[in-house]
Amino acid sequence: MSLQLDFPAVLERWPSFLGGAALTLELAAFATVLGALFGTLAAVGRGSHNALIAGACKVYVESIRNTPLLVQIFLVYFGLASLGLKLSAFTVAVAALTINVGAYTAEIMRAGFEAIPRGQIEAAEGLALSRLQIYWHIILLPAVEKVYPALTSQFVLLMLASSVCSQISAEELTAVANYIQSDTYRAFETYIIVAVLYIILSLVMRTGFWCLGLVLFPRRRRLGTPL
Numbered sequence: 001m002s003l004q005l006d007f008p009a010v011l012e013r014w015p016s017f018l019g020g021a022a023l024t025l026e027l028a029a030f031a032t033v034l035g036a037l038f039g040t041l042a043a044v045g046r047g048s049h050n051a052l053i054a055g056a057c058k059v060y061v062e063s064i065r066n067t068p069l070l071v072q073i074f075l076v077y078f079g080l081a082s083l084g085l086k087l088s089a090f091t092v093a094v095a096a097l098t099i100n101v102g103a104y105t106a107e108i109m110r111a112g113f114e115a116i117p118r119g120q121i122e123a124a125e126g127l128a129l130s131r132l133q134i135y136w137h138i139i140l141l142p143a144v145e146k147v148y149p150a151l152t153s154q155f156v157l158l159m160l161a162s163s164v165c166s167q168i169s170a171e172e173l174t175a176v177a178n179y180i181q182s183d184t185y186r187a188f189e190t191y192i193i194v195a196v197l198y199i200i201l202s203l204v205m206r207t208g209f210w211c212l213g214l215v216l217f218p219r220r221r222r223l224g225t226p227l
Contacts, residue, residue, distance in 0.1 A: 003188075010189045013180050020176030021197050027090070027172060028159035028205065031097035035158070036151070038098060039105025040140075046110055057106070064103035070164045072096050077168045093165040093172075101158045108150050112143030145217050152209040156202050163198075173197060 045057035064072065073096040080087060087095075116139055124138045144151070166175035173194060181190040 005189055006186055007189050007193070009184050010180060010186050010193060013184070016176050016180060017173070017193065017197060020171060020173035021201060023090070023170070024159065024162055024172040025201060025204070027093055027097060027162045027165065027170070028155070030094045031101055031158055031162070032155045034094070034098040035101035035105055035155075038102035040109050042102060042106035043109035043113060046106065047113060061103045061106050064100055065107070069096070069100050069161055070167060072100055073164060073168060089165070089168050089170040092168060093162070093170040097158060097162060097165070100161075101154065104154050105151065108147050108154060109143060111150075112147035113139060115146050116142055148209075148213055148217070152206065152213075155209070156205050159201060159205055160198060173201075 042057045042060060045053045046061070048054045048057075073093065076096040076099070077089075077092045080092065120138055120142075121134060124134045129138070162172055163174035165172055166178060169175065177190050177194045181187040184190065
């Protein structure tokens with residue numbers, strides 16, 4: 001039995017593929033920005049001298065990192081519905097992805113914070129810098145620079161993991177592929193195209209993060225240090 005591929009029958013659905021790819025990028029963009037903020041706050045909280053705040057942040061991080069993303073999505077989706085909050089699948093997907101990536105971002109940022117020499121902070125305090133100035137110029141920006149490659153890789157993985165949002169009918173790329181292959185009965189060709197599109201989306205995101213790194217960390221660009 002020979003395999004006969006029929007890509008034209010699938011490629012004629014290209015507007016649906018592009019729409020799904022666009023929604024996947026949109027999901028990733030929202031979750032990346034919100035997750036970066038949420039994760040940074042959680043990382044700061046884990047280092048807090050307040051035992052209650054530090055403990056709550058630790059429980060959040062460990063709970064998320066030790067449960068599957070799909071289960072988290074279902075918990076948010078059905079949990080909000082049981083509370084009477086009827087939100088769109090896109091909104092629920094963004095919320096679940098934000099909660100998920102926030103936990104991983106918190107651990108990455110915590111490693112960045114711990115890599116900052118204590119002497120630099122003491123020197124800033126000796127110069128009478130405010131707490132906000134110390135956090136921004138001495139701790140946060142240098143910490144982000146140190147862990148930037150790990151952060152960007154995590155955000156790209158987030159974009160790929162967003163495929164499970166198809167389980168709650170979010171119209172992202174994988175959900176679109178499911179509809180197309182059920183209509184055309186060309187599952188193999190459909191998922192080959194989807195795989196190629198995910199590779200393209202990953203390259204687009206990595207290029208975007210690389211360009212952002214050149215803007216945020218010009219010193220690395222001058223030194224030729226890879227981002």
